[in-house]
Amino acid sequence: MDNNKTELFNQVQLGYVVVESKKLADWRTFAEQGLGMHVAVDSDKEVSFRIDDQAKRLIIQHGPAEDVVAVGMAMANRQVLDAVLKRLEKLDVTVQQGNDADAQSRGVKALWYFKGPKGLQVEVYCGAVRDDAPLDMLTSGFVTGNGGMGHVAITTRNPDRMMAFWQSLFDARLSDSIRETIAGITLDITFLRFNERHHSIAVAATQEPNLDPIRTRVQHISFLSNSLDDVGSAFRRLKSLGYEMAHEVGQHPNDKEISFYALSPSGFEIELGCDALTVNEESWQVNHYQGISLWGHKPQKTGLISFLSLNGANLIQGLRSLRHKEFFPF
């Protein structure tokens, strides 16, 4: 069988995300007491969280980046993994196999990794380590299953190459797109799915000139809660712990998800939502929407000073991004 012709749709999931931060204690408070996750590991090198029976889903490792440094892509089986590795070989991408310590640090049995778009490390694996110990969480639970752990949103100056990466390597499909104008900047956001989850990757790009207005590689990571009650409870807990809402509760027009965005200790956003629709492949139509929210998602801080500090910083970052070429493995 020619592995390169294997159809990978529905056999790939976003499995875990790795963040590098110096603020491990703050991350523990944010994710355990705020988002309501289960603490799986807490040491001076790492704090990691479970949201289901997978050993780790959100891994914060000690380091200076204050950014997402790796995403773990789960392959349904060894055949799918081999197909991806074969595609990478054909594309001349240097792939390394992680050692036992690497696998253990991710909560998987084995992994292969390479430098992905924007320098984000992409890790592929099949077979996570399962942890049957009961979850100790301040929430009724998170939606994972066939859809994986949630999604990540990435800004890029080169949306065509960014989308081609996920589509040609993992057979991602286009769900829909949204045009949004924030502070005079027009953003086009494209939503890609690997399975029934409406999107596991969102790609955001400014129109000409192509700027990257975000300091971090990933603009936000998202998790899906079981219920609106869980979203509301987490919102209240995070606010009472003193965390700022980048966007308060609102609803997206495409997947109908109701969510909020909190500023994480590393400065990028974490979205927590519920009631996102799943895609029926038989009847799905690709639509284009104007505006990222049907209602809500207003910033908590609306004053002139926070507007200027946020958008001034974004403008400077955007101009800086013009000096560097964005990395793509192919």
Ligand SMILES: [Fe+2]
């Ligand atoms: Fe999102």
